[in-house]
Amino acid sequence: MTIMVNVVELSEAEKGDVLNTALDICRSEGYENVSLTVVAAHAGVPAEVLRRHWPSASALLIDAFRREIGAEFLLTDTGDFAADLRAQLTAVAKVFTDPGVAPHLTALIADMQGSPDAAAVFAERVFGPNRFMARARFEKAQKDGQIRADIDLDAAIDLTFAPLWFRLLLPTGPLDQDYAAAIAELSVAALAPSH
Missing domain, CATH: 1.10.357.10 (Tetracycline Repressor, domain 2)
Structure with a gap:
């Protein structure tokens, strides 16, 4: 039996929240402690959803710093x-x-x-x-x-x-x-x- 996971898209506002969360974690805990799993937990978003938008934590941080x-x-x-x-x-x-x-x-x-x-x-x-x-x-x-x-x-x-x-x-x-x-x-x- 295959279980289908409903992966939702992020709105622009939600993407902004995720990027802000990633920056906050990076600045408070250091670059090396940022992961998609940690950001997902802090942002209240499933990690699978983040992986659809960013292949890695570094890609997420690139977008976060680029935005800022x-x-x-x-x-x-x-x-x-x-x-x-x-x-x-x-x-x-x-x-x-x-x-x-x-x-x-x-x-x-x-x-x-x-x-x-x-x-x-x-x-x-x-x-x-x-x-x-x-x-x-x-x-x-x-x-x-x-x-x-x-x-x-x-x-x-x-x-x-x-x-x-x-x-x-x-x-x-x-x-x-x-x-x-x-x-x-x-x-x-x-x-x-x-x-």
Whole structure:
């Protein structure tokens, strides 16, 4: 005899509650203590339902942090590439120094090294969209003559953003808004067209 389990879908409000619950557990008990079973118990949702939406606790936390801090990673277009880059890098530095985010983000990145599933979710939901957005902004700056026409845009994006990730993962020096502003200034100078 087969028992049919009625697995319900989560409403957007319920998904939001689950994401908030996952963040609360992560911040109070640590990244390593978050599991779909624990989140399900705290959120009052069957674990099977969570598994339909998130293949792992890391995928759930990626969505939870993305929902909370994703707006900080938006690269705006005011028409002034240097100002836009400085604003974004300082916003990222603020996130990367937030004690409610930084240690959990570094734990997630460490987890991704041994988990192809977590790495795939991060690439799909965080890296890919952010890279697409950054590339579009850099292309526009190139078209507007604010950065050199002869550069590899992917290399330029890496040059600009990698120092912040480096300092997040290997605390070799301060990672603050002054550092981010200095990186933005150096990047803009390196990418500027010669006159």
